Amino acid sequence: MDDTKRTEIAELGEFGLIDRICAPFEPQQKTTVKGCGDDAAVLDAGDRYGLVSTDLMLEGVHFDLTYFPLQHLGYKAVVVAVSDILAMNGTPRQVLVSLGISSRFSVEMIDRFYEGVRAACSDFKTDLVGGDTSASVNGLTISVTATGDVDKDKIAYRSGAGANDLICLTGDLGAAYMGLHLLEREKRACDGHPNPEPKFEGYEYILRRQLKPDARVDVVEKLAQSGIVPTSMIDISDGLSSELLHLCKASDKGARIYLNRLPIAKQTYAMADELHSDPVVAALNGGDDYELLFTVPLARRQEVFALGVDVIGHMTEAGTGAALVTPDGQEIALQAQGWK
Amino acid sequence: MDDTKRTEIAELGEFGLIDRICAPFEPQQKTTVKGCGDDAAVLDAGDRYGLVSTDLMLEGVHFDLTYFPLQHLGYKAVVVAVSDILAMNGTPRQVLVSLGISSRFSVEMIDRFYEGVRAACSDFKTDLVGGDTSASVNGLTISVTATGDVDKDKIAYRSGAGANDLICLTGDLGAAYMGLHLLEREKRACDGHPNPEPKFEGYEYILRRQLKPDARVDVVEKLAQSGIVPTSMIDISDGLSSELLHLCKASDKGARIYLNRLPIAKQTYAMADELHSDPVVAALNGGDDYELLFTVPLARRQEVFALGVDVIGHMTEAGTGAALVTPDGQEIALQAQGWK
Structure with missing residues (x-):
């Protein structure tokens, strides 16, 4: 060639x-x-x-x-x-x-x-x-x-988010990624053993998130029942950062999400602690979550809370970038994931 | 596991x-x-x-x-x-x-x-x-x-063929398969040569059939213009035998096709001759032809001829099997292709 x-x-x-x-x-x-x-x-x-x-x-x-x-x-x-x-x-x-x-x-x-x-x-x-x-x-x-x-009037593209729209997220993040790390660790530990006994106790949730994730049909049904059409929507397969950047790019907007609002499960924290890794990195870049990330106008705030989804931030004007805001007000620019 | x-x-x-x-x-x-x-x-x-x-x-x-x-x-x-x-x-x-x-x-x-x-x-x-x-x-x-x-009234399944329906075929068969054999032969001949010079002259047609096949959009358009809806239809990706057996099984019918009606191109014969292989085997089992095989009621005979497709045989009653009929009247049962 x-x-x-x-x-x-x-x-x-x-x-x-x-x-x-x-x-x-x-x-x-x-x-x-x-x-x-x-x-x-x-x-x-x-x-x-x-x-x-x-x-x-x-x-x-x-x-x-x-x-x-x-x-x-x-x-x-x-x-x-x-x-x-x-x-x-x-x-x-x-x-x-x-x-x-x-x-x-x-x-x-x-x-x-x-x-x-x-x-x-x-x-x-x-x-x-x-x-x-x-x-x-x-x-x-x-x-x-x-x-x-x-x-036709209910379709949600990546491109419809408005400045000040609320950024909503279903479920929690990073669990599937930490489940993968646990599986990889136990694979290494068991390698060559005649009777391998992988240790999974107490980590059933993060394993399930990796091995048997959910597709959020329930959320799309609830949105329909509530009469809410997201202004933009994407599913989280490559990690929150990448997906939010897609919404920002397609909608030509910026975004601010808040560190203390990121939903991270207890087992995800525990596993990250055990492996000396950062649960926030898992939440931002881990991927394999298959949760839905979407935006709704600020006016629909109460209805969104009633759905049981988390509001993790808001969209901002074009040109303002996408950042994670720490509790002390620092802004950390979000990074897309590379070719895996 | x-x-x-x-x-x-x-x-x-x-x-x-x-x-x-x-x-x-x-x-x-x-x-x-x-x-x-x-x-x-x-x-x-x-x-x-x-x-x-x-x-x-x-x-x-x-x-x-x-x-x-x-x-x-x-x-x-x-x-x-x-x-x-x-x-x-x-x-x-x-x-x-x-x-x-x-x-x-x-x-x-x-x-x-x-x-x-x-x-x-x-x-x-x-x-x-x-x-x-x-x-x-x-x-x-x-x-x-x-x-x-x-x-909805023009869809052609594999399952609608009637006994006595004509079996129609677009284009010719076995060329892509012989093209593949030529490519394989030249690959072996050129292997290790610093300046390989594969010999393809005179075989442009069979090479094109392998490397740049056609999808028969033209035939489907002509069928629509003629008001003909095939009673059954399939495309030939795995060879005529396999595909005709699919039509027979889905339609619960038998079939007879005639050896001297199989359309085989001159270059396909020539290449088969050069490689001491049988062009009929290439036509029946070669595959990669992407021609259309379909059936029409006997009454549409004249219209089908006008389309420029070949009539290679006819469907028969259930339980009569699918066979190739030689010029001297011998019947050879058609065989499906195995797992490749």
Whole structure:
């Protein structure tokens, strides 16, 4: 292959690469409402908008089968895809799951993976409607596509946040990341032992957050019941910092979030303490949370509190940057995550 | 992992595995019209049916980058996905392309891949609306999802063929497969040479069929203009035999196709001759043709001829099997392809 010039992908970063890929594409189809650049593509389906999104999960990058049970992996694959539909304020409807399988995998192992897919489909009321299966040279390759729909007047893009809008967050952050660190630690500790006994007691919550995350269908339903349409929304797969920066960029606004308002679970603190790491870093950059981050006008404040979500800050005027504010008033600029 | 029982995937085969995966899934969404088991999933989108399909292409299994230019690979990835929409008699609208990329790949290489995606999107009037990018441990992973739609009274499933319906085929068969063999031969011949000079002269057609196949949008458009709705339809990705067996199984019918009616190009014969292989085997089992195989009622015979497609045989009653009939009247049972 001709490689006279070689730019490493890490130089651009994942989001730079995506921008570069998408920039030269001009929509030709009148049903294309929104292409690249949001959590899901938006298609005009007559009365409603159709939504479609796709995610790749690769062994050795996104998961380690030494400690990730195949049932949980199947479940999580559906959560990851469905979460992108929810992030448009949409209702997930169908999933398509593709698998690239090396000779290491038996039919029984594939069965276990699809048990997890089925459990997630049942929990999130989605149908498995297709996919592709293929041999692979090595490792397990998973690709999941999710479809859904949303009322045209209820869609939430990344781009609609106004200055002074409240920044709302479901659930808590950093737990999945600390769960991953615990699993990695126990993998190292058990390596080579004939009867490994990993120590997980007291850390069930952070393990569950890593191995069997939730897709927040409940929150999208509650928003609909309350008549609240977020001005912008995104799901947290790469960590709060990256996702908030996406909202800021797409909405051309700044943001301030407050350190003492970041929801972090007790087990997340405890694990971070044990590992001598910073729970706030886990919350900001850990990822794998699959919680929803959204903005609402200040006037909807009371209604948002009633939903049981946390208000962690507010949007600011364009050009003011995105920062974490410490209790003593210091501002720390938020950083996006690099190419992993 | 617990592996008390281990069944190899090759024992079930790809299609057996897909049946096993899909069997326990019951649709819960009323918009799910047809799930697994056809070329694309069918979703109720109000006035029309929405279509969605996904394909996986893995380095070392589906392509070899030693001789497969990245532009062509991007092009072909779109063709593979779009072809599934056409196989439902649908109009392709959007594609989502995901890439798993190892550190071997530069930004410039990714650019070349997307040049091919863009060329195909332009040729087949589809929009790139999303995807996912991820690091991979090794090799290039491609996942493509295509969407489309079709009038509710024009959809063609695999399951509607009637006994005596004519079996129609677009284009010719086996060329892509012989093109692949030529590429493999020249790869071996050039291996280790400082200035490799692969010999491709006179074989431009079969190379193009492998490296830059066509998606038969033109045929679906002509069918619409002629007012013909195929009673069943499928695209040929795994070879004529496998695909015809799918139509027979889904329609609960048999089939007879005639050896002397199989469309095989001159270069396909010539290459097969050079490699001492059988061009008919290439046509039946080669795959990668991305032509359309469909059935129409006998009464539409004249109109089908006018479309410029070949009639290669006819469907028969259930229980009569699927066979290739030689000029001397011998019947050879068609075989499905195994797990590759």
